[in-house]
Amino acid sequence: MIATHPDADHIGGLDDVLKAFEVENVYAPDVSHTTKTYNDFVLEVRNEGTYIKTTKAGITLINPALAAVIGCPSFSNVYLLGPVKNYGTDLNSWSAVMKLDFGISSYLFTGDADRISEKDMIDNGMFLNADVLKVGHHGSNSSTSQEFLKEVNPKYAVISVGKNNNYGHPAQEILERLEMYKVDLFRTDLQGHIIAISDGNKINFNVEPINTVNFMEDAQESAPQKTSILITNLDVSDEKVTICNKTDEDVDLTGWVLVSEVGNQKFNFPDGYILKAGKCVNILSGRNAIDEPPTNLKWTGAYIWNNDGDIAALYDAEGILISRVEF
Template structure:
């Protein structure tokens, strides 16, 4: 028993000695942080440290008291300057006896107002939900009392979102939309607003003409069903007044574009409303050649997260010598036709 007790005492002394040797090298290590540093707990004065003073150990065994520099704090998203809320631009009323087309600035979305020389009013899309009151503001600025034709190109929120507000605030006489549905509350709100106004939706598809005096308005697409691909379901409208013409494409993408070309739809136009906010999924080289526009308008929001419009599309338009206007840089874009000549104006 005495032998065992003696062995235990010797072991304790050996361990204590070992710890003493380690202590002569490091000043009470304790728990280190991410920099390898810690605060001193014991034997501090021996190493020129105060109790609780932060320090860390260099590779050569020396001690440094000054903490390493920390990288600058990253800017939190909440610290970024919020963008100003979108407001309606101040617009000039349409000219009498001319066709006036307003590519409305509604941020990241689409909304186009058309006033014909005969006095009829057409609205294509209404931007996002929050754009509804802004679109109504635009229409009231322009003296619109009622809308002869309202077109929903497809159920995406940034196109159909504001249309329920328009239906509630203004008298709408007819509604056109492709025969495709969606399960979102935004689209349901649109359908409910149409029903509440006692209207039924007329199908927008290739070959359907809109009965309006003084202009030729006919849908070039969609030419077929596209399943769950809502963009390719987009109603594409060709509008001609005298010798001038426009093509409004919604978000139609390359597949729908190819189908319209194959169906020999009337596509040639002086002004192209560029598909899908300038995404590279639309405005294929073949489609641009078929339309052969002199002017193009891109409806797009400043600083959008999609990277619209894409450089590929801007370069393609430039190579084709197309004069391009953008709502994110110019605000609302206005095109006026007297039947022979086109003039453009912007608010910025």
């Protein structure tokens, strides 16, 4: 486990991850915070009977010999490029920066590392070139300097950012810079989960890239549709999601999943459930939920949807995002 830095949006929930999984090593930068979120993380590390190892430039986490021992492909390398220095109270600059080499493909994960950290990595002689760049600080103009982008020279960039966030992320300046360098861009606010699958040679993504800085407004309202199975209504008060088949063919929804993104709760469609052409189904939860297939399917008697705002996302049996609606 690598906790990039103590900010809540990067460290929140890691205590639950530690409880849920067997974690052999925990890494974090040598900087602390006073927040409850950070203290919960540190406390759970102690409860697990382990300690935090320090992230810093030059540390190798996985090499080919170790990869073979732990069951990874023997051509895997994972190492840290940052933080390079002590950055005082500048938590973003402390971000752990990780490079993954997998065959002839490579990936650079930058956390919230800002321009100071980027310059230090360049000055430190780090080999930054990577096929896939996780863009720093959610696309803020405090990161992804022109010098850094030139060194990384990515083919693909992924911006992990909340939809309609209050920070103005991603910055127009960064979008224009990525377009200037002809980088294929992916964004979680517009496309949901971004999944890159590699065999060590070719890299495939679960969605198509966005290659314009002026993306159409209607594309921001929902993820790209792979089929015409659409979430047509999300009613958080009545605890009802309506999904409709807009095609002229019946569709087998076996293995499909409906997700409440805020609560990270999942509804799995029953095996063999067929959504008829031109028909809709209601997924119901809460006290009044009923199970009357094929029109109504009961999720649970518990309340699922957040009345202050939630997002419904529909995935097919291969885990590809099909439809996404925000309330």
